[in-house]
Amino acid sequence: QLQLQESGSGLVKPSQTLSLTCAVSGGSISSGAYSWSWIRQPPGKGLEWIGYIYHSGTTYYNPSLKSRVTISVDRSKNQFSLKLNSVTAADTAVYYCARRLISRFDHWGQGTLVTVSS
């Protein structure tokens, strides 16, 4: 059964870079049918799509975050990563990784809370 697990720093200082990794198990990240996504949710608020990456390395980002976001893939480790630079308190959120199948996100990680604070 496919599982996704986020990991990374739970506390980031303002202006620094948020870094998270999503480990994929029970399936190959190199499957061409899927892409691999990051979605976030500020405390008590709704969901915001951040971006996704194909196993080829092709990426698409939310225009509102594009200047600060990098998503990368490591096929040898079956994982993908998120970097968000120049963070502020507004970037405090639960960050989810998810598998995208065509139009929908059909498998999600459990999420990890990242707090931006000095």
Place this chain on the structure above:
Amino acid sequence: DIQMTQSPSSLSASVGDRVTITCQASQDISNYLNWYQQKPGKAPKLLIYDASNLESGVPSRFSGGGSGTDFTFTISSLQPEDTATYYCQQYDNLPLFTFGPGTKVDIK
């Protein structure tokens, strides 16, 4: 940008009630709409895709409908375990995705 609205923002209903949530898009998105359920402290779970298709393993009391700009999500007989927030998500303007603001459902 395509904007999504949901109504109501919250509702309270009794076990066994029929519950309907609506999602409206700011422009025609055909049937490019999905529905997710999010329980407190958990990740969202896909329930309905392409407006009306039930995801594998999801109980048949959940259903979706609509096309164009107006969509509905229905729970035919509300169960205690359905307490959650429900989100619609459009994908008309791929590669971009937008979620609705959510509807919180609880038991009266």
